[in-house]
Amino acid sequence: QDGKTYFIRLKSSGKYLTVLYSGTENNTNVIQEVYEATPNQKWVVEQTSDGYYYLHPAYVTSMSLSVTNDGSTEHKNVSIRTNSSDDTRKFEIIPQKDHTYQLKTKSLTDNVVNVSNSFNQINVTVLDVTGENNAEQEWYFEEAIQTPATEIEDNTIYQFRAVHSGKYIDVTDAGTEIETLVQQQEQYFGDNQRFLARAYEDTEYFTLSPSLFI
Numbered sequence: 001q002d003g004k005t006y007f008i009r010l011k012s013s014g015k016y017l018t019v020l021y022s023g024t025e026n027n028t029n030v031i032q033e034v035y036e037a038t039p040n041q042k043w044v045v046e047q048t049s050d051g052y053y054y055l056h057p058a059y060v061t062s063m064s065l066s067v068t069n070d071g072s073t074e075h076k077n078v079s080i081r082t083n084s085s086d087d088t089r090k091f092e093i094i095p096q097k098d099h100t101y102q103l104k105t106k107s108l109t110d111n112v113v114n115v116s117n118s119f120n121q122i123n124v125t126v127l128d129v130t131g132e133n134n135a136e137q138e139w140y141f142e143e144a145i146q147t148p149a150t151e152i153e154d155n156t157i158y159q160f161r162a163v164h165s166g167k168y169i170d171v172t173d174a175g176t177e178i179e180t181l182v183q184q185q186e187q188y189f190g191d192n193q194r195f196l197a198r199a200y201e202d203t204e205y206f207t208l209s210p211s212l213f214i
Helices: none
Strands: 005-010 016-019 028-033 042-047 053-057 063-067 076-082 091-095 101-105 111-114 125-128 139-143 156-158 168-171 182-185 195-199 206-210
Touching: 053 091, 101 139
Parallel strands: none
Antiparallel strands: 005 016, 005 042, 005 139, 016 028, 028 076, 042 053, 053 063, 063 076, 076 125, 091 101, 101 111, 111 125, 156 195, 168 182, 195 206
16 A cells, blocks of 8 residues: 555565665665564555555665666566666555565566575575466565554454464464464464454453454
C-alpha cells in the first residue's frame, strides 16, 4: 500500500530484504538477512504515476531499490541508488498465492527479484520469472509499523508477535492432538497462528483458543 513501511521476507528462506551495513552510497548491495527489526530492513512503498512502485530504505528515503545497470543479461545485482524516475528503480508488485508477491522489474522484461539457492546464498538479484510457486521469487510484505492492541477484547481473534524475533505464536504443523507443541514461526496467515481470546470467568485473564478449533 502506497506510503506504508514494510519488512519484506523471502518465502523460501524466511530472511528479509536488507541493505548491507545500512549503507548510503550508490550501488550499496542488497542482501537477505535474518530478522533484526533494524531500519535497513524496513522499506517504504511509493506508487509511481505509471502504476509501478519505488521501494525506499526507511532510513534513507532519498534512495531506492534498483537493478544495477552493469550490462549483464541475467542475475543482475540489486542495490540501492539515489532516487530518480529511471525504470531500473520501478517494480511491479504482483500478488501470488499464500499472501506473497513477486517484485517484477520494469527495466527488464519478465525479470523478478530473486535469491537463487536461498538457503546458502545471501545476494539478491533479478532473474527470469519462472511462474507461480517459486519460493525464491516470492516475498511477504509485513507491516513494520503496527499498532499494538492496548487491551484485549473478549471473543476477538488475534495474532501474537514476539518483539525480539518478529515471529508469531504458531501451533506446530496445525496439529489438533493433545500436547501438540506451540512454537514461534514466520507469519503464514494460517488458522494455527490465529487465536480467539475469551475472558476467563470474572477475572482479568483470558484463554486463547487456536482458530483451528473454532
